[in-house]
Amino acid sequence: MSSSASFRHSIRRGLSALFAASIPLYTGGWIGGHQSTFDAKGPVAASQLDLFYVTLWVTGIIFVLVAAVLAYATLKFKARNEADEHAEPPPQGHGNPLVELGLIGASVVALVFIAVPTLEAIWYTYDVPDDRRDQTYEVTAVGYQWWFKFEYPNEQIDGAGPLVTANELVIPAGRPVRVNLRTIDVIHSFWVPKLAGKVDMIPNRGNHLWLQADEPGYFWGQCAEFCGQSHAVMRFRVIALNEADFAAWTANQKKDARAVETTASADAAPRAQFAGFRVNEAGWSPEFDANPLDNWVQKQFPEKSENPALIAEGRRLFVEKACAGCHNIRGHEGVGITGPDLTHMGSRTTIAAGLLENTTRNLYRWISEPHHVKPGNKMWVGGYTDRETGNRILELTSEDVSALVAYLESLK
Amino acid sequence: MDALVKSNFIGKEEHAGVEKRSWLFTRPTAKTGIVSWLTTVDHKRVGLLYGISSLFFFLVGGFEAILIRLQLAVPNNTLLTAQQYNEMFTMHGTTMIFLAVMPLSAAFFNYIMPLQIGARDVAFPRLNGFAFWVFLVGAIILNVGWFVKSGAPDVGWFGYAPLTSTAYSSQFAGDMSTDLWVMGLQVLGVSSIIGSLNFIVTIINLRAPGMTMMRLPVFTWMTLFTAFLIILSFPAITIALVELMMDRSFGTSFFEVSGGGLPILWQHLFWVFGHPEVYILILPAMGIISEILPTFSRKPLFGYPIVVFSGAAIGFLGFGVWSHHMFTTGMGTVATAAFAVATMAIAVPTGVKIFNWIGTLWGGHLMMRTPMMFALGFVWLFMFGGFSGIMHSAAPADAQQQDSYFVVAHFHYVLIGGSIFALLAGIHYWFPLIFGRTVSEFWGKLSFWVIFVGFNVTFFPMHFLGLNGMPRRTFTYDGNMGWNNANMWATVGALILAVGICIYFAVMVYTYFKGQKSSRDPWDGRTLEWSIPNPPPEYNFAVTPTVHARDAFWYEKNNKEEIAREKAAKAKIDEAHGGVHMPSQSWFPIITASGILIGGLFFTNHIMLGAIAGGVVVFFGAWMWALEGPGGYHVHPNESDDDSSQGHGPKH
Incomplete structure (x- = not known):
């Protein structure tokens, strides 16, 4: 008795x-993520979303019509009883050309x-429209296994x-940005769903895309072409700033690495x-996600x-442990x-190609x-271990590590 | 498997061969036991071999899929490592396409097509056996990676260069898994092309008298189109694979970037094959559906010529749309526009088929048997997959969908909802013919509903996952992306689907041993395969049928006297020729195929002496095959006793 009651109970709970x-299906929770294509934040993604809605409407209407006829035919002409099953075969019609x-x-x-809208959008999304070409800001994104160089x-x-950064692309908001897409190893794909659909980075081939963030914001992106073992954790961010903030950011980035005065022994x-x-x-936190752009701003100032x-x-260990052989720190060693x-x-705001929030603990872990964060990465294979x-x-x-x-x- | 053997109608040679031959060329004559299967040239036995092995690989691929879904059930899962996950999705795709759906279609081509056209066998029976053994060799080479240190192939079923080059696929470990993939696919291509040529020659040449092309059953038409698609598309991937093999083994630079190679070339060659391949997977399914819907509606297919020509149009256009797999490669505006419009155009002949299937139902007497349920499920799900396909053809919208879970949802709707549902329908439909037993309607329908529900719970949420920005081929995801819920649903659905598939096959196995004996022609069939006893005799037709109408057997049932007169006259003629001519069994197909296995495995290990030895075995086998000659013997069927006990018409 009690076991069947508890069985019923667990069924009910299940x-x-x-x-x-x-519930998220009905409330839109399934389409509201950081990489939602339904939440277009710029003209390219908006054009792509509009086109998607066109296809959705056209196919949706056809679906309703065809499905209604199919359901009606199935229900109306289905054999319901023995008599139906043994009835004489229906007229053997062969079709109706009209x-x-x-x-x-x-x-x-x-x-x-x-x-028609497809063709329009193909030309619109391909490159920056002529009348806006003079406002265009140009950057180059290079894919590596498994991170992005900008x-x-x-x-x-x-x-x-030129100024070089990694994994976080900072762009001016409200201006078209033309991204030249390159790769030095295998094929990758540059995808920031809220700003633009993806375009591949292909070796021996110069590709590009354009995008624009209408307002300042913090956007999630990810490699979208299978590129080897750690493809899943090859991610990046795009941060759009207003003109003044962007100018301040580039000015600071162009400076050499910050040096901190030594005053005492580290012992x-x-x-x-x-x-x-x-x-x-997992390397993310709800606190960060709640207000990513403000958190990005916070990161610009020293602790x-x-x-x-x-x-x-x-700084001494960075050289001694051969980190400097692979990583550049301009103005330092x-x-x-x-x-x-x-x-x-x-x-x-992130490390390990957009995978982990840039916190002390995550940096320590990375x-x-x-190899436990990003299997097969070159820092581990060839750096920490013999290839x-x-x-x-x-x-x-x-x-x-703590130093x-x-x-x-x-x-x- | 031995249902065939239980048939009363195994032909026995009347007297031993007149000619005295050396032991090397003595033809095997075993009709039962292992030798009979290893040396078989009977299209029905070859079909069963294809069927059993493809269902085995279907379960293997399904198991891989379950592991994939379990890994993705929750964010940051660690059930599989990145490496294992990549092997899993590579082998899931490769297995399901090349080792499950294609050979299962080939099983039906082999078994059903010759019966539908009233033929005694395929045109080249030994070549038919060879095609199967070569398929098995390819399947072994592809899967042997699971059991060796370097692991299974992990470059994706599409193997995009330059990830497949030695610089990247062998980057971190001595790795022959990619070599296994390259070799396995080449061998499978050989098998597919051989089988297809055989089907084409058979359909063109071995039709029964009166079986004009426009009277061919639609399944046979689709066999013909599929075979043409295979022989026209497989050379493209074979070229690509040979070039890749040269890059990997002999230092050429077709795709090698450092040597000036072009990775984009691989994509074009791959998809020139890969898109027709999609139709290679779906046209047989459409053929099966076009047989089942008329039978269970008890009226002819609506608009037969249009269904046939739309099949041809799909096959033809299928060669002109490959670059829609490459909308994100930066092809430029004009090429993108051309391929987008061509892709939309292909929706027309596909839609026409749906309209005609609905037209077939209209005004019919629909008998809701299990095959009909699967066929209707096919129409619903394939329609759904077709609509998301149209969405992909809008190239700029596709830039957001490409390589996301939206694509995964789309092609599982057309490949499971389409191909697999049709193949499962076909197994149910022809089971009574092949094994002489009827599957329980209750269990059949139960398996249908569980599969139908499980399938939709698995793949419908993936549309949302993709549009919500989740890329495919990712072994992990973070919990803050809004993907947790839909992924959990998909995993629950996959488990339901697995339960449904288990029910389905458990019922099949039970029915094979213990099922109710089936009457002859249990569904009131319309095509010639239903005119013979079940399980079918080795010689198929005691008397070669004469065809008078499109639904040949339906005509026979409605004109019994005319047919009986004709058959009596035909029987006399056949007897004057010495009886029914049967092909002799042979050892050489399997010996030749074993040479490919030996050579292939040695080559992937870069032991060239062994590879040459394998080549010698192939050469020896083919040479002996030629020298032993076609053989053949006559049998004298006498079916009159058995015939009287089995009436025609539906019995339920």
Whole structure:
């Protein structure tokens, strides 16, 4: 008795859980995410969304008509009883050419309703419209396994070429932005759903797309072409700023990496220590998501509780542990170009290609066990371990990691 | 499997071959046991071999799908590693397309098509056996990666260059999994082309008297179109695979970027094959549906010529739309516009088929048997998948949908809702013919409803996932993206779907052993395969039928006297020729295929001496095959006793 009652109880609980889980379907919760294509924030995404609605309406109307006839035919002509089943076969008609031709004609007309706006949108979304070309801001995005490099050809730095950042593309709002798409290894695809549909980055081929954020905002993007082991965690952000903020940002980015004055020995410095990371642990927080743009602004300023001694130790370790061989820190010792440019890394809201929020704990985790965050990444394969044998070739103590974290966080 | 053997109508050779031959060329004659299957040239047995192996791989691919769905059930899951997940979706796609749906269609082509046109066998029986063994070799090569250190292929079923080059696919470990994929697909292509040529020659040449092209059953028409699509499209992927093999093994630079290769070339070659491939998967399904709906509506197919020609139009246009898989590669405005409009155009012949199926139902007496349920389920789901296909043809909208879960939803609606539903319908429909037993209606319909519900719960939410920005081929996602809910639903649905598939196959296995014996022609069929006893005799037709109308068997049932007179006259003529001529069994198809297995495996391990040895076996097998000659013997069917016990017409 009691077991069947508890069975019924659990069935009921399961059903109500399923009902609760389906609520977002009716309330629009399934189309309201950070990468929702329904929430267009610029003209390119809006044009694509409008076209989607055209296709939805046309096919929706056809669906209602055809489905109604199909359902009616099924219900009306279905055999209901023994007598029906053994009735004489119905008239053996072979079809009706007029009906056929009429339906073919109607289908063609319906498709014209889709084709015309499709053609319009193909030309509109392909490149910046002529009358807005002079306002266009140009950037270059380069895909790597598994991160994005962004170059600003308009922002030249004396003796260092164009401004280079990684994984967070900062653009001026209200202006068309033309993104040149390049890759140095395999095919990637640049997709910021709220701003524009994707265009692939293909080796030996110059591609581009254009997008515009109408208002300042913080947008989620992701690689959309399978590019190897860690494709799923190759993400990025686009931050749109008003003209003044954007100018301030570029001015700061063009500066060399920030140097912190050393005042004391690092021996007694308080160090961040973390442990117990799970493989593939989530790296986001609801607090950040609640107000991402403000949080991005906060990131532009140095932390109040900096420890100069620890930062100095981190800076030394950055060279000693060969980090500098792959990462560039302009004005400091780094020279490498294999990995992301870290000159102003502390001012970014994310690390590991948009995967983890840029917090002390996440940075500690990323440096101490990169292979658990992003399997197959080059920092681990070839950096921490030997590429051929897989043997560990670089050891970092928890003290080393905490110093490196402090250093990187100081790079505003 | 031995249902055939239980048939009373296995032909026995009257007397041993007149000619004395060396042991090497002695033809195997076993009609039962393992040797009979290894050396078979009977199109029905080859069809069963295709059917059983494709259903096995269907379950393997389904298991991979369940692991994929379990991994994605919750955000940041760790059931599978990134590597395992990539292997899983690569092999799920490759398995379902090349090892499940295509060979299951081939099973029906083999078994049903010759019966529908009144033929004794396919045109080249030994080649038919060879096509199956080569298929099995390809399947083994593709899957052997699971059991070796380098793992299964993990570059996606589409294998986009340059991820497949040695620089990236073998980046972090000595890796032959991509070589296995390249070799396996080439071998499968050989099998498909051989089988298709055989079907084309059979349909063109071996039709019974009076079976004009415009009287062909629609399933046979679709077999013909599919076969043409295969022989025209597979060379494209074969070229691409050979070039890739050269890049990987011998240092050429077709796709190798550092050598000036063009990765985009791979995409064009792949999709010139890949889009016709979509129709290779769906046209047989449309053929099956075009058989089932008329039978269970008890009236002819509405607009037969238009259904046939729209099939041809789909096949033809199918070669002109491949770049809609590449709308995001930056093709430029004109090319994008051309392919967008061509893709919309293909919706017309596809829509026409839907209209004609509804027209077939209209005014009929619909008998709601399980095959009919699956067929109606097909029409609903395929229509749905068709509509999301039209959405993709609007290229700028597709820029948001491409490589997102919206695409995953779309093509599962056309490939499961379309192909698989039709194939499951076909299994139910022809089961009584093939095995002589009828599947329980209750269990059949139960499996239908569970599969139907499970399928929609799995794939309908994926439309939302895609439009909400979730990319495909991702082993993990974060919990803040708004994807948790729909992913959980999809996983629950996948489990329901799995339960439905289990019910379906459990019922089939039960029915095979314990099912109710089926009467002859249980559905009141309209085409010739229903005119013979079940399970069918080895020689198919005791007397070659003469065809007078489009639904040939329906005509026979309505003109019994005329047909009886004709048959008596025909029987005398046949007897004067010495009886029914049957093809001899042979060892050489399987021996030749085994050479491909040996060579293929050695080649992927870069042991060229072994690869050459495999080539020698292939050469030896083919040479001996040629020398042993076609063979053949005569049987003298006598069906009169059995015939009287089985009446015609529906019995339920």
